[in-house]
Amino acid sequence: MSQTSNISSVQKTAQPDIEDMRKMHVVVVGHVDHGKSTFVGRLLHDTDSLPNGKLEQVRKNCAAEGMEFEYAFLLDALLEEQEQNITIDTTRIFFRTTKRAYAIIDAPGHKEFLKNMVTGAASASAALLLIDANEGVMDQSRRHAFLLSLLGVKQLVVLVNKMDLIKHDQSTYEKIKVEYTAFLKSLGLTAVHFIPIAAKHGENVVQRSDKMSWWKGPTVAEALDNFNHEDDLTGLPLRMPVSDIYRFDHRRIIAGRVEAGAIRPGDELIFQPGGRRSTVRTFEDWPGPSREVAGTGDSANFSLSEQIFVERGQVAAHPNQQPRVGREFRARIFWLGKEPLQQNKTYRLRLLTQNVEAVIAKIEKITDASSLESIEASTVPRDTICEVIVRATRPIAFDLHSECAITGRFAIEDKGRINGGGIILDSITEKASGEGKVTAAERTARAGHSPAVIWFTGLSGSGKSTIAELVERRLFDAGKKVFRVDGDDLRTALNRDLGFSAADRAESVRRASAVAGLFANAGHIALVTLIAPLAADRAKARAALANHAFIEVFVDAPLEVCESRDVKGLYAKARRGEIPEFTGISSPYEAPEAPEVHIRTDKLSTTQAVDLVINALDKILESKAEDWEV
Amino acid sequence: MSRNAQNDHLTRLEQTSIHIFREAFANFRSVCMPWSMGKDSNVLIWLARKAFCGKIPFPLLHIDTTYEFPEMYEFREKAKEIHGIDLIVRINEDAIRRGIGYATHDPVTVTHELKTVPLKAAIDEFKWDALVTGIRRDEDPTRAKERWFSPRSAEGVWDYKDQPPEFWGQFASTAPEGGHVRVQPLLEWTELDIWEYIRREKIPNPTLYFARNGKRFRSLGCHPITHPVDSPASNIDEVIEELKLTRVSERAGRAQDHVGRNSMQALRAKGFM
Numbered sequence: 001m002s003q004t005s006n007i008s009s010v011q012k013t014a015q016p017d018i019e020d021m022r023k024m025h026v027v028v029v030g031h032v033d034h035g036k037s038t039f040v041g042r043l044l045h046d047t048d049s050l051p052n053g054k055l056e057q058v059r060k061n062c063a064a065e066g067m068e069f070e071y072a073f074l075l076d077a078l079l080e081e082q083e084q085n086i087t088i089d090t091t092r093i094f095f096r097t098t099k100r101a102y103a104i105i106d107a108p109g110h111k112e113f114l115k116n117m118v119t120g121a122a123s124a125s126a127a128l129l130l131i132d133a134n135e136g137v138m139d140q141s142r143r144h145a146f147l148l149s150l151l152g153v154k155q156l157v158v159l160v161n162k163m164d165l166i167k168h169d170q171s172t173y174e175k176i177k178v179e180y181t182a183f184l185k186s187l188g189l190t191a192v193h194f195i196p197i198a199a200k201h202g203e204n205v206v207q208r209s210d211k212m213s214w215w216k217g218p219t220v221a222e223a224l225d226n227f228n229h230e231d232d233l234t235g236l237p238l239r240m241p242v243s244d245i246y247r248f249d250h251r252r253i254i255a256g257r258v259e260a261g262a263i264r265p266g267d268e269l270i271f272q273p274g275g276r277r278s279t280v281r282t283f284e285d286w287p288g289p290s291r292e293v294a295g296t297g298d299s300a301n302f303s304l305s306e307q308i309f310v311e312r313g314q315v316a317a318h319p320n321q322q323p324r325v326g327r328e329f330r331a332r333i334f335w336l337g338k339e340p341l342q343q344n345k346t347y348r349l350r351l352l353t354q355n356v357e358a359v360i361a362k363i364e365k366i367t368d369a370s371s372l373e374s375i376e377a378s379t380v381p382r383d384t385i386c387e388v389i390v391r392a393t394r395p396i397a398f399d400l401h402s403e404c405a406i407t408g409r410f411a412i413e414d415k416g417r418i419n420g421g422g423i424i425l426d427s428i429t430e431k432a433s434g435e436g437k438v439t440a441a442e443r444t445a446r447a448g449h450s451p452a453v454i455w456f457t458g459l460s461g462s463g464k465s466t467i468a469e470l471v472e473r474r475l476f477d478a479g480k481k482v483f484r485v486d487g488d489d490l491r492t493a494l495n496r497d498l499g500f501s502a503a504d505r506a507e508s509v510r511r512a513s514a515v516a517g518l519f520a521n522a523g524h525i526a527l528v529t530l531i532a533p534l535a536a537d538r539a540k541a542r543a544a545l546a547n548h549a550f551i552e553v554f555v556d557a558p559l560e561v562c563e564s565r566d567v568k569g570l571y572a573k574a575r576r577g578e579i580p581e582f583t584g585i586s587s588p589y590e591a592p593e594a595p596e597v598h599i600r601t602d603k604l605s606t607t608q609a610v611d612l613v614i615n616a617l618d619k620i621l622e623s624k625a626e627d628w629e630v
Numbered sequence: 631m632s633r634n635a636q637n638d639h640l641t642r643l644e645q646t647s648i649h650i651f652r653e654a655f656a657n658f659r660s661v662c663m664p665w666s667m668g669k670d671s672n673v674l675i676w677l678a679r680k681a682f683c684g685k686i687p688f689p690l691l692h693i694d695t696t697y698e699f700p701e702m703y704e705f706r707e708k709a710k711e712i713h714g715i716d717l718i719v720r721i722n723e724d725a726i727r728r729g730i731g732y733a734t735h736d737p738v739t740v741t742h743e744l745k746t747v748p749l750k751a752a753i754d755e756f757k758w759d760a761l762v763t764g765i766r767r768d769e770d771p772t773r774a775k776e777r778w779f780s781p782r783s784a785e786g787v788w789d790y791k792d793q794p795p796e797f798w799g800q801f802a803s804t805a806p807e808g809g810h811v812r813v814q815p816l817l818e819w820t821e822l823d824i825w826e827y828i829r830r831e832k833i834p835n836p837t838l839y840f841a842r843n844g845k846r847f848r849s850l851g852c853h854p855i856t857h858p859v860d861s862p863a864s865n866i867d868e869v870i871e872e873l874k875l876t877r878v879s880e881r882a883g884r885a886q887d888h889v890g891r892n893s894m895q896a897l898r899a900k901g902f903m
């Protein structure tokens with residue numbers, strides 16, 4: 001065992017008050033069996049951070065099971081981990097030095113558990129990478145460094161471990177240092193130090209080893225205390241992805257975490273995609289008083305001065321420093337999925353609170369994360385890195401990773417599971433011109449959504465126009481192409497020649513469906529509001545519009561309710577016999593049997609009704625989004 | 631904001647936990663928050679009220695083992711009032727009829743029957759797809775391996791050998807078929823953080839945590855298997871000072887953790903918190 005000299009701050013017993021209680025997250029990575037868990041166990045032990053009796057208890061358990069004691073067992077708590085002598089999942093341990101508080105993250109080194117290593121490393125501000133001096137630089141030593149570079153962990157210290165096995169030989173240490181420094185350089189990384197240690201024996205961990213007097217640099221404990229907390233992003237342009245809109249009482253509150261920059265009351269905000277603007281009125285903090293500023297990392301909640309349509313996923317920014325808005329970009333991705341990543345396949349792209357469908361439009365390059373050599377393959381195998389073109393089915397707000405890392409990276413989900421992540425290298429502006437006839441697909445691409453027809457049927461006064469107008473407003477504000485085809489408007493122009501006989505009603509439905517079809521062909525979401533009382537007529541309209549997404553909305557309220565509303569005074573007239581063949585009074589209304597959406601306007605609020613329609617539309621458009629290739 | 635307010639470690643923890651709450655509420659259809667009435671649970675309530683601007687928009691659930699300390703029942707009624715809680719209470723009446731109890735059975739069996747089983751029944755009854763729990767990584771080595779969002783199968787099983795990746799603010803946002811997701815906003819807090827936050831925010835808590843006759847409870851569970859520790863700390867300041875120096879683990883007084891090697895792992899894999 002080494003002797004004590006120069007003891008770092010860590011050595012002292014618990015201190016009542018330390019400088020910085022924010023936990024510094026440090027991940028421990030490297031090839032399997034290079035001593036990561038042993039190192040963390042030893043660090044806890046040597047810093048006096050273990051609870052009373054913990055070490056004795058683990059030693060006793062080992063003796064009882066006839067296993068040799070390992071410091072790693074202090075971390076590898078799962079039965080399976082101890083039996084196989086391997087770390088399966090990341091463990092986070094909290095401990096404190098006199099300088100500050102730490103969360104040390106022990107990551108697994110086995111290839112099988114790379115996703116767990118990523119989980120551990122993604123939240124770290126600094127990394128310790130272990131290399132077994134006897135075995136040298138191995139596969140996962142390199143792979144882990146590549147992932148650190150993608151995950152944006154910039155502070156790195158390499159620990160050359162098991163120095164005892166090579167008789168503390170300096171020249172072997174130097175060889176590893178030279179080889180690995182060159183590798184790191186090719187990734188754009190530099191290690192602050194290469195510290196020679198023997199984790200198992202605590203050499204150069206907390207206590208300086210007298211067996212390596214040639215080492216003049218810091219112990220690991222000293223190096224830890226020299227790491228810096230991540231840069232404060234408060235000075236960057238504001239990026240606040242909307243988490244939710246709360247309407248628990250009379251207030252309408254926008255909730256979201258400030259990922260970069262800061263928000264103050266009075267700030268003008270623009271919400272992208274969509275581009276609507278409003279001004280922050282005030283924060284709405286409970287229990288109050290409300291704060292005056294929300295800085296980076298704060299979960300904000302505020303009301304706006306002018307009410308505009310805002311939804312989860314939009315990013316709030318200041319108008320002079322907006323994110324990019326687009327559907328297509330080049331990205332570098334690490335893929336962790338069991339099934340390979342495929343070109344032309346649709347995945348879910350999750351970027352902060354945005355969650356959209358996206359296609360891998362092109363796989364440009366696949367790289368082995370260990371050798372850094374290109375792989376010839378048509379699909380991306382698990383645990384490799386690739387460069388791809390990603391095309392989302394609708395516009396998203398983002399930054400390039402080089403401009404603002406936090407809004408310049410995303411996760412890829414497949415079948416409900418996060419299977420990869422990527423950083424955005426370049427944005428791609430969509431093709432401005434094509435050749436030949438303008439196709440429906442091109443119109444769809446331009447609009448950012450498929451066209452659709454939403455047909456509102458129901459009695460006069462049931463609320464068709466009211467709801468359709470609100471739906472139109474919502475869609476319009478969300479940047480959609482939308483137009484309302486209203487029965488009453490048609491009557492005064494196109495249908496001037498028609499009355500209310502059964503035949504005329506059929507013709508009026510036919511004409512309305514033709515008009516809606518034209519708008520849909522032009523790429524719009526057409527909202528038709530027409531009583532269309534007969535099921536047979538409606539069925540014909542549906543058939544005529546079969547090549548578009550079609551949603552029948554039954555706007556339903558009991559006759560008495562419609563009559564009592566009598567907005568246009570028509571029921572009164574009909575009752576007096578002044579209007580012949582009035583639907584519901586003197587002419588039948590056949591209620592739809594299986595409408596896509598059924599709204600009881602006497603039971604639901606208009607907001608709830610609009611939500612139902614929008615949800616149905618989202619669902620149907622999402623299923624259409626797959627045939628979007630231009 | 632001044633450096634101190636913005637970078638204060640409690641504020642950082644608080645703001646992150648609020649974000650977790652909001653992500654859970656936005657992503658899941660039906661959320662519930664089990665409430666043990668203990669300190670972590672009470673901090674959760676406070677954070678939820680902050681997240682949702684005063685009023686918690688989902689129900690709380692108390693799985694009553696019938697072995698709670700009498701003071702806890704009093705505290706429950708008082709806290710319900712203060713926070714305006716929508717509370718569901720469930721008891722495994724069937725197990726009690728079958729005579730399951732600490733007098734006759736081992737703590738692992740009782741914990742399973744009186745806590746895990748009725749919890750699962752309540753999940754089936756109300757069809758929650760997300761449960762917010764107050765577990766912390768520093769409580770137990772298996773909890774140190776937990777995710778913010780941790781999926782549980784229809785049987786309540788935790789597949790700790792194949793947890794979903796979690797990075798860049800992206801979590802498992804859909805529950806497995808028939809199962810649910812545990813949402814764990816306090817993972818990064820330590821016991822000391824909890825007490826410092828309780829002091830800063832003046833969050834109501836049972837007084838069992840403070841010493842009477844030289845003993846106090848650090849962690850509260852069923853009274854037959856929860857033992858007080860020797861401590862003179864009779865108020866919150868003294869508790870905090872004590873925690874800064876102690877090296878006794880928090881759950882040392884909780885018997886079901888220590889029945890055999892890895893008994894916590896076994897309990898937790900089957901659905902215990």
Ligand SMILES: Nc1nc2c(ncn2[C@@H]2O[C@H](COP(=O)(O)OP(=O)(O)O)[C@@H](O)[C@H]2O)c(=O)[nH]1
Binds near residue numbers: 038086162165201
């Ligand atoms: N001789 C020697 N063995 C070590 C040292 N550090 C770790 N080991 C051994 O290496 C093996 C793997 O260690 P472990 O910590 O589980 O590696 P991990 O997979 O990187 O977490 C264990 O048997 C340790 O006892 C060291 O400094 N010297």
Ligand SMILES: [Mg+2]
Binds near residue numbers: 109
């Ligand atoms: Mg390990």
